[in-house]
Amino acid sequence: MAADAGLVNGGASNNEGFSKMMTEMRKVFETGRTLPLAFRLRQLDRFYDMVNENFDDMLSASNKDMRKTKFEAGSYELEILKIEAKKMKKNLKTWVQREWLPFNILVPFDSACIKRDPYGLVLIIGPWNYPFLLPLQPLVGAIAAGNCCILKPSEHSPHVSAKIAELIPKYLDPECYKVAQGGVQDTIQLLDQKFDYIFATSSTCIGKSIMQAAARFLTPVTLELGGKSPVYIDEDADLEMTTKRILWGKCINLGQTCIAPDYVLCSRKAQTIFIENAKKYLQEWYGDDPKTSMDLPRIINLNHFKRLSKLLDGTSGNIALGGDRDSEDLYISPTLVVDVNEEDMLMQEEIFGPILPFVTVNSKEEALKFIKSRPKPLALYVFSKSTATMDYFIDRSSAGAVCVNDVVVQNAWDGLAFGGVGDSGMGRYHGRYSYDTFSHEKSVLIRSFSKTGESMASVRYPPYSTRHMQIIGAFVKHFTKFNIPQYKPLAYLLSFIGGVASAIAVVGARWITPKKR
Numbered sequence: 001m002a003a004d005a006g007l008v009n010g011g012a013s014n015n016e017g018f019s020k021m022m023t024e025m026r027k028v029f030e031t032g033r034t035l036p037l038a039f040r041l042r043q044l045d046r047f048y049d050m051v052n053e054n055f056d057d058m059l060s061a062s063n064k065d066m067r068k069t070k071f072e073a074g075s076y077e078l079e080i081l082k083i084e085a086k087k088m089k090k091n092l093k094t095w096v097q098r099e100w101l102p103f104n105i106l107v108p109f110d111s112a113c114i115k116r117d118p119y120g121l122v123l124i125i126g127p128w129n130y131p132f133l134l135p136l137q138p139l140v141g142a143i144a145a146g147n148c149c150i151l152k153p154s155e156h157s158p159h160v161s162a163k164i165a166e167l168i169p170k171y172l173d174p175e176c177y178k179v180a181q182g183g184v185q186d187t188i189q190l191l192d193q194k195f196d197y198i199f200a201t202s203s204t205c206i207g208k209s210i211m212q213a214a215a216r217f218l219t220p221v222t223l224e225l226g227g228k229s230p231v232y233i234d235e236d237a238d239l240e241m242t243t244k245r246i247l248w249g250k251c252i253n254l255g256q257t258c259i260a261p262d263y264v265l266c267s268r269k270a271q272t273i274f275i276e277n278a279k280k281y282l283q284e285w286y287g288d289d290p291k292t293s294m295d296l297p298r299i300i301n302l303n304h305f306k307r308l309s310k311l312l313d314g315t316s317g318n319i320a321l322g323g324d325r326d327s328e329d330l331y332i333s334p335t336l337v338v339d340v341n342e343e344d345m346l347m348q349e350e351i352f353g354p355i356l357p358f359v360t361v362n363s364k365e366e367a368l369k370f371i372k373s374r375p376k377p378l379a380l381y382v383f384s385k386s387t388a389t390m391d392y393f394i395d396r397s398s399a400g401a402v403c404v405n406d407v408v409v410q411n412a413w414d415g416l417a418f419g420g421v422g423d424s425g426m427g428r429y430h431g432r433y434s435y436d437t438f439s440h441e442k443s444v445l446i447r448s449f450s451k452t453g454e455s456m457a458s459v460r461y462p463p464y465s466t467r468h469m470q471i472i473g474a475f476v477k478h479f480t481k482f483n484i485p486q487y488k489p490l491a492y493l494l495s496f497i498g499g500v501a502s503a504i505a506v507v508g509a510r511w512i513t514p515k516k517r
């Protein structure tokens, strides 16, 4: 691939090239260019314009890579990016303010705050399944927090990656934000460099390599990873609506969604009703032959097609619906597999395609035990009308998120953080969480030269005595009971009273402390 403005890649000199580029970016960061609020707001505006003005071009790029539908790419990627940029811009003025801590009676003349700093030069690594959303949504947070950033979109979605590489330098400050294209080797070479933060979305396996590379420089990471997201269906659930919602979540992007329902745990009765309902809905949505529907995207490439085919060929379960495949078209129809046992190939790895296996369980306890015996999922879905059942899973499971009576939609709920736990990742983002993720929270304490304050704290100075220890002990015992909010008049009044009391205590302590230790 050729080198271009804002597009860095290619050839044997990559390591050198990356290193030179990063030195230049660091110099720009050190000038403080990304720090002013006005700069960040301007970049967020430009980001919004980038998506808005190139909406159709972006849709066709993702259609070329995996025949993604305009509706899905538009609604589940580009519109979300516009909202993210807009909301970030709206709130940033408040979020960049120093966060002052409540008045502390132990140190009444001092003040303390959290000051959020950008990390510096950050790397964002994206996957191919939501190829615009997943590198660009974290970029909004990186910009807002005042970082410089290198984006590495996935090599498996080349049209989208090329589009990102074309647009970023056109709309954003090209010295602060760059795009690195290329394959796995290029990503590995990038990871040979020292970044100040790495944000990566990938499979769990790649996540481990990224974390190993980051550990060499003690670089902090956010890892948005994958895994098997289970669904539990209670017999009391509205099975009509349950089927519709789960099928939708499995069919969007042809199952290539990190939080797609991966497998279903339910009774045989619920399974039978689900299959009957699914036949009806698939027909309604995609017609007699779903392959001819323009609303189903394609598997990203032949490797993934073969991987999914192998899973279907090797399953010990029975295909109850679907199972059609066409390697030339990279098509697999939405497929339901029943009577799947725990050891089945379908139950070993994340499916990441339109295949939904069913494992029979006879109670919620059995379902939770099954889920807990496996790596912690990115999402856990529960369908039930019973509050006790909902609470059972909410309280006793460990997952990136729990969504009750629907799938995937937790991703779009404003105010909810997105992220995994254990094998499904670490760290979180979206909205305020993105801003925080890309900021270092620096603790700041500002002391005064107040004489009263100094005498209050004078017990810390040698010569030490038992009496001094007793005074400190008494302070800790009595005053840490209060958590007085930052209410200025009350703070001043208490400071005054505290000051007088401590001055008396200090003078008293000196008076009664024996001269010799």
Ligand code: NAD
Pocket: 125, 126, 127, 128, 129, 130, 134, 152, 153, 154, 155, 156, 182, 183, 184, 187, 188, 191, 201, 202, 203, 204, 206, 209, 210, 223, 224, 225, 226, 227, 257, 258, 259, 350, 352, 378, 420, 424, 425
């Ligand atoms: P991918 O193959 O495109 O890899 C992602 C990035 O990692 C690419 O830029 C690639 O160059 C780089 N990479 C590949 N191998 C590497 C290595 N050995 N060392 C360093 N970097 C390497 O995408 P993928 O991993 O196939 O994406 C799909 C996976 O991502 C699924 O498991 C899915 O669940 C997960 N995912 C998670 C989220 C989330 O938000 N948690 C979102 C989407 C996808």
